Amino acid sequence: MIEQVITALGVLFSLLAAGFWFCASVLDVPDNIDTFIDALRKISRMNAFGALSAALAALCAAGSFYFDLLL
Helix, strand or coil, X not given: CHHHHHXXXXXXXHHHHHXXXXXXXXXXXCCCHHHHHHHHHHHHHXXXXXXXXXXXXXXXXXXXXXXXXXX
């Protein structure tokens, strides 16, 4: 049961990472320097959330692998 929950969380975090990175890649970066900085901040924040989600997905995969070794 716990392995299935960990695997489901890994899938969810993988999808979140893909979604954050996709959204960050399609954001429009304007020519105006003031709005340019704000857009870069938003893209940076989305990339950070994507990286965090990917790290959590990797931890879930490692946990699932560990439980497979125990059984």
